[in-house]
Amino acid sequence: MKTVFERPAALSNVPLHYCPGCTHGIIHRLVAEAIDELGIAGKTIGVASVGCSVFSYNYFECDMVQAAHGRAPAVATGIKRTHPDNFVFTYQGDGDLAAIGTAETVHSATRGENITIIFVNNAIYGMTGGQMAPTTLPGQVTTTSPYGRDRSIQGNPIRVCEMLSTLDGVALAARVSVDSPKNVMQAKKMILKAFKNQEDKKGLSIVEVLSTCPTNWGLSPEKALDWVRSDMMPYYPLGVYKDIDALEGGAAK
Amino acid sequence: MSEKVLMKGNEAIAEAAIKCGCRHFFGYPITPQTELSEYLAKKMPKVGGLCLQAESEVAAINMTMGAAASGVRVITSSSSPGISLKSEGISYIAGCDLPCVIINIQRGGPGLGGIQPSQADYYQATRGVGHGDLRLLVFAPSSVQEMAQLTIEAFDLADIYRMPAMILADGALGQMMEPVDFGAIPQRELPAKDWAACGHDNKRKKNIVNSLYIDPQELENIVDQRYERYAKIEETEARCEEYLTDDADIVLVSFGITARVCKTAIGAARAEGIKVGMIRPITLWPFPKKAIHAAACSAKAMLSVEMSKGQMIDDVRLAANGQCPVEFYGRTGGMIPTPDAVLEKIRAMQAQL
Numbered sequence: 001m002k003t004v005f006e007r008p009a010a011l012s013n014v015p016l017h018y019c020p021g022c023t024h025g026i027i028h029r030l031v032a033e034a035i036d037e038l039g040i041a042g043k044t045i046g047v048a049s050v051g052c053s054v055f056s057y058n059y060f061e062c063d064m065v066q067a068a069h070g071r072a073p074a075v076a077t078g079i080k081r082t083h084p085d086n087f088v089f090t091y092q093g094d095g096d097l098a099a100i101g102t103a104e105t106v107h108s109a110t111r112g113e114n115i116t117i118i119f120v121n122n123a124i125y126g127m128t129g130g131q132m133a134p135t136t137l138p139g140q141v142t143t144t145s146p147y148g149r150d151r152s153i154q155g156n157p158i159r160v161c162e163m164l165s166t167l168d169g170v171a172l173a174a175r176v177s178v179d180s181p182k183n184v185m186q187a188k189k190m191i192l193k194a195f196k197n198q199e200d201k202k203g204l205s206i207v208e209v210l211s212t213c214p215t216n217w218g219l220s221p222e223k224a225l226d227w228v229r230s231d232m233m234p235y236y237p238l239g240v241y242k243d244i245d246a247l248e249g250g251a252a253k
Numbered sequence: 254m255s256e257k258v259l260m261k262g263n264e265a266i267a268e269a270a271i272k273c274g275c276r277h278f279f280g281y282p283i284t285p286q287t288e289l290s291e292y293l294a295k296k297m298p299k300v301g302g303l304c305l306q307a308e309s310e311v312a313a314i315n316m317t318m319g320a321a322a323s324g325v326r327v328i329t330s331s332s333s334p335g336i337s338l339k340s341e342g343i344s345y346i347a348g349c350d351l352p353c354v355i356i357n358i359q360r361g362g363p364g365l366g367g368i369q370p371s372q373a374d375y376y377q378a379t380r381g382v383g384h385g386d387l388r389l390l391v392f393a394p395s396s397v398q399e400m401a402q403l404t405i406e407a408f409d410l411a412d413i414y415r416m417p418a419m420i421l422a423d424g425a426l427g428q429m430m431e432p433v434d435f436g437a438i439p440q441r442e443l444p445a446k447d448w449a450a451c452g453h454d455n456k457r458k459k460n461i462v463n464s465l466y467i468d469p470q471e472l473e474n475i476v477d478q479r480y481e482r483y484a485k486i487e488e489t490e491a492r493c494e495e496y497l498t499d500d501a502d503i504v505l506v507s508f509g510i511t512a513r514v515c516k517t518a519i520g521a522a523r524a525e526g527i528k529v530g531m532i533r534p535i536t537l538w539p540f541p542k543k544a545i546h547a548a549a550c551s552a553k554a555m556l557s558v559e560m561s562k563g564q565m566i567d568d569v570r571l572a573a574n575g576q577c578p579v580e581f582y583g584r585t586g587g588m589i590p591t592p593d594a595v596l597e598k599i600r601a602m603q604a605q606l
Contacts, residue, residue, distance in 0.1 A: 042455035045323065048463075057461045063450035065322045066463040068345050071315040074307070078319020078327070079450070081303055082277055086452045104315070107308035 008032035010041045010061045017055055021214035021221025024052060024120065026178045027187070028059055031091070031118055034192045035062065038199075044087040045079050047072045049101075051093035052126040070101025073108035076115045087198050089116040095125045098134040098158050105160070112169025112203040116194040119160060122211040123232060130216030134158045137235055142216070157235065161208050165241035171203035173241040177210040177233065179225045190240070202244060210236060257432035262400040263288035265433045266330070266356055266420060267296065269404035272438055275326040275354070276302030279316035281309055283332045284368045285424035286358035290330060310335040314342030314355075321351040322462040324449025326408055330356035332424070333374050334365060336382065343417055344383025348464030350448075350479070352411035354404065355389070355419045358427040361587035369587025370424035372509060375564035378421045379538045386476050388483050390418035390490070391537040393508040397431035403535070405438060410490065412443045414482055421537060423560065425510040425589065486539055493541035494533040495548075497523070501530030503602055504548040506569045507558040508534045511590060515558050518595035527603045537565070542572040549573035553606050558595055559583040 007013060011032035018024045035041050044062040048054060050069035057064035067075040072090035080088040097105050097119050108115065124142055125131040132145040135157050139148040149157075165173040172194055176187035187209055194205035210232050212224035219227055240246075260268065267289045270278070278293045280286075290304065297304040307313035313329050320327040331339060336357045346353060359374050361367035378391045390410050392403040400422060407418035450462045466472035494512075497519060498504055507515045512533040522529045532548055534541050545568075549555060554577055557566035563581045570579045582598040584590045 041453075043452045045450050045452060047319070054465060057463055061459055063453055063460045064462070065319065065450045066349075066461070066465055067318075068315065068341055071311070071318075071342070074312040074315035075319035075322070077305075077312075078277075078279065078316035078321075079323045080319075081305060081316070082320045082323050082325045082327075083451055103308055104312050107312065 008036045010035035012059050012061055014058060016059060018052065019215040021212060021224055022052070023178045023211045026184060027118065027120060027209050027211065028056065030184070030188045030191050031089070032060060033188060034195050035060070037192060038195055040087050040195070043085070044089065045083070047076045047079070047088070047090040049090060049092040049096040051096050053091050053093060053120065054127065056091045070096050070099070071104055072096065073101065073104040073113070073115070073117065077108055077111070077113050080113055080115050084114070087116070087195060089118060089195070091118045092120070093126070094119070094121045094123065094133045094135040098160050106164070106167070109164045109204045109206070110167040110169045114198050114201050115204055116198060117204065117206040118191065119206055119208040120211045121160070121208055121236065122213040124213050124216050126213045126216055135236070137231060159236060161206065161241040164206055169203050170206070170242050171197045171244045172205035172207070174206075174243070175208040175210065175236060175238050175241065177228060177238055179210070179228045183238070210238075257434045259430055260397060260433050261288050261428060261430050262397045262422060262426040263358065263428070264292045265397045265401040266404045267292040268435070269401040270328045270354070270408070271296055271300055271302070272435055273326070273405045273408050275328050275408060276300065277320045277325055277327040278302070278304045279307055279313040279320070279327070279329050280331065281307050281313045281335060283335045285360055285427050286330045286332045286356065288427070289356060289358070310338035311341065314339040314346075317353050318342055318346050318349070318351060321346060321353040322349065322449065323451045324446040328354045328356065330358070332358045332360050333362050333371065336374060336377065340383040343389070344385055344387060345464050346417045347383065347387035347389070348385065349462050350415040351417070351462065352415055353417050354407045354411060355417055357419055357421050359421065359423040361585065367587040368424065370510060370589060371560050371585065371587055372423060372511065373561035373564065373585060374421065375537065375559070375561060378419055379540070379568070382419070386480070388416070388538055390414070390416060390486070392418065392420050393534060393537050394420065394422055394426060395509055395512050395533060397426070397429065398433050400426060401433050401435060409439070409441050409443065413441070414486060421509070423510055490536060491539040491541040491543070492535040493544050494535060495530070495544060496533065497530035498532060498548055499530070501528050501548075502553045502606060503527065503529040503556060503599060504552040505529065505531040505556045505558055506534070506545060506565065507531060508537065508565065511558050511560055514590050514592055515595055517592035518599060521592065521596050522599045527599060529599055540568045540572065545569055545572035546574060546576065549576035552577055554602050555579045556598060556602060557581050558590060560589060561585055
């Protein structure tokens, strides 16, 4: 019988701990597929962060390091600078990357570290039970913005790809979604490119993936995907914010 | 043939790191450790190494962690306020059983404090550098020569015991110039870093460098195993210098630059006929408990001399365990005790015997 669908070799054969309807599983699969397609599992070191994806060190069949909250890009810098010919990626959520780890994110980006950042934005702190995230939308209800995020009190959300695209060290900054087969295909394309950029030492590549949190959003998996389309995408438009291949020169300054 | 080079203490640490094979430095500027990073910024590129200035101490210690996790020798340096920032990363490094060397060229505190020499991070280094049950190997050099030698020791013992090691020096030792003889670098047999996350190359199972254990029993087991290693270190690695303790009625305990002040005071006191000696801890963790206890049993009184309000004295008293009274003399805020002031304290103690 012909096999038409199987687990990527770079994805560990263990049950994932994510909630039903959460799109972390799809994103993990896309990362693993990219590693398989490039044939780099043996040369890749992943850095897990703190948040829902804290256990991602159990899910990828490459060497893994578990970093402190927000520090994954610094840890990845230490690994990549000592092993410049290996592939290094971080897998971070919005609280990790865009709140507590903002400095590490911005400076690894502007240095142009040849690493790949997979940034999962679900607009909420999932692991700790639904608190306000740096990417929580205006008006969005969370356990620490119970009356809805009020810009005059809690301030504004942060658009990471737009911000990082202004930095010279960034090779690729793209926002994708996994809410539909078409968008999954585009997400895969960007993740693959983000890894491939390391081969050519082009600079830092970040792929922001809009993701769901049905549990803490209080929505069914299907409605959560609807909410990504109706509420998240208008605030966080999908697109390629920077791609040095499309610019003159070819390598990040 | 070895030859002596005139160097600052900070530079001696930097050169020692290069000499024992370290090729990676991550740091953030802070007085009074600056010469260390400046020396490495010049030298590392010439030996194929990397000196990378991070955006913060927090980033620097995490870069250090990444490099350590991938299996290379790595060093970071800072001074007191910067070590506070590094303490999160140090806890993770200890929790991941990673070797690295951390330099603290202490300055006065708390807060921004001052930029003059201090020993007031003793508690931090030996008790509380990061959350959780953990220890650091802590070395206290007392000369520029020891800044070099103990840095090399720190790298080796960190590798052997898979744990972070700290050089706890101060602004005076960092800034002053003395002749250093690098001599022959001792070659120890070091364990292979087969745990490193450096790419499995499809030849072994994947390595995970991690400090997270959700199951409390598993975490307790891991910490227990680490403490078995710590117990072995306490048994075998404690080091100190004993100076004129054989017949001493009064035994001073002092480390680092302060111990040199004490030696001058002891010379003057001996000239007056006062039988006084000193134990100089070279490792602050493990603390030389046995030597201190033995001295407490034979002496009539002990005196802890520190550039703090009295931190090491707690360990001296624990080791003395009531065998003799332990008194304190110290200056803080960046003030260095004078030999005369220490002599005065010795005289006062002699009068009470």
